Amino acid sequence: MGIEQAGVQLRNRYVIFGDSAYKHQDHIRTYKKQVAGEPRDPLRSAWNHAMKSTRISIEWNYGNTASHFKYMANQAKMKLLESSTVTEIYVVATLFRNFHVGCYDCQTSNYFNLEIPNFFLENYINKTNFN
Amino acid sequence: MYELVSGESKYKIATNVFGRCYSEQSRAFTWFVKHIFRNFKCLIYRNLGWWKQNDFWRLSYEGIYRKLVLGGYSPDAAVPYAPALFIDCKCSATEVVGGGPAEEGANSRRWDPDIQRSFYNGWKSIHGLKHQTVDDAFGFTEDIEGPCSLRRNDLAVLRIRLSTIIYIAALYFN
Numbered sequence: 001m002g003i004e005q006a007g008v009q010l011r012n013r014y015v016i017f018g019d020s021a022y023k024h025q026d027h028i029r030t031y032k033k034q035v036a037g038e039p040r041d042p043l044r045s046a047w048n049h050a051m052k053s054t055r056i057s058i059e060w061n062y063g064n065t066a067s068h069f070k071y072m073a074n075q076a077k078m079k080l081l082e083s084s085t086v087t088e089i090y091v092v093a094t095l096f097r098n099f100h101v102g103c104y105d106c107q108t109s110n111y112f113n114l115e116i117p118n119f120f121l122e123n124y125i126n127k128t129n130f131n
Numbered sequence: 132m133y134e135l136v137s138g139e140s141k142y143k144i145a146t147n148v149f150g151r152c153y154s155e156q157s158r159a160f161t162w163f164v165k166h167i168f169r170n171f172k173c174l175i176y177r178n179l180g181w182w183k184q185n186d187f188w189r190l191s192y193e194g195i196y197r198k199l200v201l202g203g204y205s206p207d208a209a210v211p212y213a214p215a216l217f218i219d220c221k222c223s224a225t226e227v228v229g230g231g232p233a234e235e236g237a238n239s240r241r242w243d244p245d246i247q248r249s250f251y252n253g254w255k256s257i258h259g260l261k262h263q264t265v266d267d268a269f270g271f272t273e274d275i276e277g278p279c280s281l282r283r284n285d286l287a288v289l290r291i292r293l294s295t296i297i298y299i300a301a302l303y304f305n
Contacts, residue, residue, distance in 0.1 A: 014188050014215035016265060021285035022218065028289075029212050043208055050202035051214065054195050058217040058266045065221075070138030077138070078225035080250055080258065085161050087278050088168040090223055090262050093135065094272045095167065095175050101270045108270030112194030116269060123185070124174065130185050 017055060057108040061097070064106055069093040098124070134160050175275050179265070182273045188215040191268040216273065217266050220285045223278070224257045225250070252281040263288045 015029045022030045031051065032044045066073055072093060078086050101109065102120040109116060117123075123130055134144055134156070145156035182188060192215040200206045228250050250258045260278035263285070267273055279288055 013213060014192055015212045016216045016218045017214035018218040018285075021220075022289065023286065028218065029214065032211075043205075046204050046208075047199075047211065050199040050204040053202045054198050054214075054268075055217055057268065057270070058219045058264070061264075061266050061270055061272065062219075062221050064270070069135050071135045072138075072223055074138045075224050076226055078223065078259075080225050080228045080260075085164045086225065087260065088164055089135070090221070090260070090278065091172060091175060091275055092164050092167045094262075094264070094275055095171055096135075098175070098271050106270035108266075108268065112191075112198060112268040114190060114194045114269050117185075124181075125171075127174070127178075127181055129181075 017051065019055065054112075057111060060107045060111075064101075064108075065090075065093050065097045068097060068100065132163065135164075175272060177274070179274050182267065182271075187267055187269065187271070187273070191215045194268040215267065218289075219264065219266075220288055221262045221264060222252070222255060222257070222259055222281055223262070224255075224259045227258055249282060250280050255281070257281065261288060 015027050018028055018030050020031055022028055024030060031048045034040065034044070071077060072089060077083075078089070080086060099121060100106075102116055102124060105116060117130055119130070122128075133148060134141065137144070141153055141156045141160070145151050145153050149156065151159075192213050195214055196210070228246050247258070250260070252259065259281035261281045261283060262275055262277035264272045264276075265274040277288065
């Protein structure tokens with residue numbers, strides 16, 4: 001089955017994939033679990049194995065944020081109930097990482113062999129659509 | 132920005148880099164963070180619609196599917212669902228709650244065990260905050276939620292914003 005067929009089959013019903021901490025819900029899926037007493041399904045194992053190697057990319061993004069913005073690694077600067085910015089720092093850092101990825105790619109986009117569209121940053125900041 | 136990237140102490144930055152006093156550096160940093168947060172958080176909070184409209188989800192799914200096939204999943208096999216985004220929680224370690232020079236002595240807030248417990252995670256043995264992010268295969272963080280206490284687990288964070296998720300799902304996922 002080609003990717004076009006797979007897309008048509010699913011009618012573009014995309015889902016969010018989470019690790020095993022999450023439960024199956026309508027739009028959030030996780031690894032398929034082995035049900036006790038049922039025979040081992042090789043297709044399920046192959047799916048889980050393949051998904052594990054793709055899901056790890058979200059952890060790279062966290063690492064990317066931490067390596068670019070060393071402020072957050074400095075635990076002494078993150079003072080709860082003392083600093084008014086401590087709850088906003090991570091959001092701001094993530095936003096800047098998005099800008100950085102838009103300009104220079106990142107490990108995740110290289111891994112999935114995806115090219116960032118031209119004029120990404122202009123459209124993203126202005127919230128305008130690509131032509 | 133320099134402080135955010137370098138992580139150096141305000142004293143060093145104020146003295147060696149910008150030649151200003153500590154309090155000015157502190158105020159400038161706080162103003163900068165708050166300015167960016169207030170004016171640009173709309174790009175990262177509740178902005179999933181923009182990503183879908185501009186085809187990022189389809190491209191992200193195609194990238195993931197190609198990797199699934201390379202990772203050993205048969206291209207002839209049925210795809211149970213189309214994963215386009217990934218969700219996970221990021222734990223950010225913080226100082227012990229109420230720590231720092233602002234409050235010293237026996238009556239300091241830090242000695243209240245309930246306050247300490249409310250931000251402490253026994254699994255990781257740290258105090259901190261937790262953010263839930265939704266990322267795509269491009270490496271962009273499309274949506275973020277939080278922060279909330281590190282005491283909560285991933286599923287609890289999801290439940291906290293479940294009403295939002297259902298709203299987003301109804302709008303964009305079908």
